[in-house]
Amino acid sequence: MDKDDTAVRCIGCSRPVGQVPLIPVLHRDGLGHICPQCLPGLIHDPQSLVGRLPGAEKLDPHKH
Numbered sequence: 001m002d003k004d005d006t007a008v009r010c011i012g013c014s015r016p017v018g019q020v021p022l023i024p025v026l027h028r029d030g031l032g033h034i035c036p037q038c039l040p041g042l043i044h045d046p047q048s049l050v051g052r053l054p055g056a057e058k059l060d061p062h063k064h
């Protein structure tokens with residue numbers, strides 16, 4: 001079995017922790033992980049993660 005099959009993955013790009021560092025994100029269904037590359041997307045365009053990050057639909061994009 002490929003060890004990546006059970007690896008923790010980024011909720012944005014699905015890359016496993018073996019390829020990229022991941023930041024834990026606590027959400028209503030438990031714990032998810034996101035990589036530094038996808039983190040700005042979570043801040044600026046959270047709607048893009050609706051369906052992958054529980055609660056993302058409640059987030060407003062960061063306003064400059």
Ligand SMILES: [Zn+2]
Binds near residue numbers: 011013034035036038
């Ligand atoms: Zn990512």
